[in-house]
Amino acid sequence: MSWIDIGALEDVPLRGTRLVKTKLGCIGLFRTGEAEVFAASNTCPHKGGPLNEGIVHGRRVTCPLHNMVFDLETGAAQGADEGRIETFPVRIEAGRILLDVTALARSAA
DSSP: OOEEEEEEGGGSOTTOEEEEEETTEEEEEEEEETTEEEEEESBOTTTOOBGGGSEEETTEEEOTTTOOEEETTTOBEESSSOOBOOEEOEEEETTEEEEEHHHHHHSOO
Protein backbone atom coordinates (compact mmCIF):
# COMPACT_ATOMS: atom_id res chain seq x y z
CA MET A 1 0.00 0.00 0.00
CA SER A 2 1.07 3.54 -0.70
CA TRP A 3 -0.44 6.11 1.66
CA ILE A 4 -0.98 9.79 0.93
CA ASP A 5 -1.93 12.45 3.49
CA ILE A 6 -5.22 14.03 2.43
CA GLY A 7 -5.98 16.23 5.42
CA ALA A 8 -6.56 16.62 9.12
CA LEU A 9 -9.12 14.50 10.95
CA GLU A 10 -10.59 17.69 12.44
CA ASP A 11 -11.37 18.93 8.90
CA VAL A 12 -14.14 16.33 8.64
CA PRO A 13 -16.97 16.99 11.10
CA LEU A 14 -18.19 14.16 13.31
CA ARG A 15 -20.94 12.28 11.41
CA GLY A 16 -20.09 14.49 8.46
CA THR A 17 -18.32 14.26 5.12
CA ARG A 18 -15.72 15.86 2.91
CA LEU A 19 -15.03 15.37 -0.78
CA VAL A 20 -11.66 14.42 -2.27
CA LYS A 21 -11.32 15.04 -6.00
CA THR A 22 -9.10 12.62 -7.92
CA LYS A 23 -8.32 12.09 -11.59
CA LEU A 24 -10.62 9.06 -11.52
CA GLY A 25 -13.55 10.75 -9.79
CA CYS A 26 -14.66 11.98 -6.40
CA ILE A 27 -14.12 10.06 -3.18
CA GLY A 28 -16.24 10.77 -0.12
CA LEU A 29 -14.67 10.80 3.34
CA PHE A 30 -17.23 9.84 5.99
CA ARG A 31 -16.37 10.42 9.64
CA THR A 32 -18.39 8.01 11.74
CA GLY A 33 -16.63 8.38 15.08
CA GLU A 34 -14.11 10.46 16.99
CA ALA A 35 -11.23 8.63 15.30
CA GLU A 36 -13.01 6.68 12.54
CA VAL A 37 -13.17 7.68 8.87
CA PHE A 38 -14.23 5.69 5.83
CA ALA A 39 -13.47 6.46 2.18
CA ALA A 40 -15.86 5.42 -0.59
CA SER A 41 -17.06 6.33 -4.04
CA ASN A 42 -19.15 9.46 -3.76
CA THR A 43 -21.74 8.49 -6.39
CA CYS A 44 -24.79 6.37 -5.66
CA PRO A 45 -24.95 3.56 -8.27
CA HIS A 46 -28.75 3.77 -8.45
CA LYS A 47 -29.58 7.40 -9.16
CA GLY A 48 -26.15 9.06 -9.21
CA GLY A 49 -26.76 10.92 -5.96
CA PRO A 50 -23.83 12.69 -4.25
CA LEU A 51 -23.31 10.58 -1.13
CA ASN A 52 -21.32 13.35 0.59
CA GLU A 53 -24.65 15.20 0.80
CA GLY A 54 -26.32 12.22 2.48
CA ILE A 55 -26.80 11.41 6.16
CA VAL A 56 -24.01 9.58 8.02
CA HIS A 57 -25.36 7.29 10.74
CA GLY A 58 -23.50 4.49 12.47
CA ARG A 59 -21.16 3.11 9.83
CA ARG A 60 -23.57 3.87 7.00
CA VAL A 61 -24.55 6.69 4.66
CA THR A 62 -27.99 7.33 3.19
CA CYS A 63 -28.27 8.61 -0.38
CA PRO A 64 -29.90 12.06 -0.45
CA LEU A 65 -31.88 11.29 -3.62
CA HIS A 66 -33.70 8.08 -2.76
CA ASN A 67 -32.81 7.03 0.79
CA MET A 68 -30.79 3.94 -0.18
CA VAL A 69 -28.44 3.05 2.70
CA PHE A 70 -24.85 1.91 2.07
CA ASP A 71 -22.55 0.16 4.52
CA LEU A 72 -19.29 2.17 4.58
CA GLU A 73 -17.22 -0.86 5.60
CA THR A 74 -18.30 -3.14 2.74
CA GLY A 75 -19.94 -0.76 0.26
CA ALA A 76 -23.03 -2.99 0.11
CA ALA A 77 -26.50 -1.52 -0.23
CA GLN A 78 -28.80 -2.30 2.69
CA GLY A 79 -32.33 -3.48 2.05
CA ALA A 80 -34.15 -4.99 -0.88
CA ASP A 81 -32.26 -3.18 -3.65
CA GLU A 82 -28.98 -4.55 -4.96
CA GLY A 83 -25.83 -2.55 -5.54
CA ARG A 84 -22.68 -1.32 -3.90
CA ILE A 85 -20.27 1.54 -3.74
CA GLU A 86 -16.53 1.10 -3.94
CA THR A 87 -14.62 1.51 -0.68
CA PHE A 88 -10.96 2.46 -0.22
CA PRO A 89 -8.44 1.77 2.55
CA VAL A 90 -8.02 4.75 4.86
CA ARG A 91 -6.25 5.17 8.18
CA ILE A 92 -5.58 7.88 10.74
CA GLU A 93 -2.11 8.67 12.04
CA ALA A 94 -1.28 11.54 14.39
CA GLY A 95 -4.56 13.26 13.58
CA ARG A 96 -4.05 13.04 9.80
CA ILE A 97 -6.19 11.09 7.31
CA LEU A 98 -4.22 8.83 4.98
CA LEU A 99 -5.69 7.28 1.81
CA ASP A 100 -4.19 4.29 -0.04
CA VAL A 101 -3.46 5.60 -3.53
CA THR A 102 -2.53 2.13 -4.75
CA ALA A 103 -6.14 0.97 -4.25
CA LEU A 104 -7.43 4.19 -5.79
CA ALA A 105 -5.29 3.69 -8.92
CA ARG A 106 -6.79 0.20 -9.40
CA SER A 107 -10.34 1.48 -9.13
CA ALA A 108 -12.75 3.25 -11.40
CA ALA A 109 -13.90 5.72 -8.74
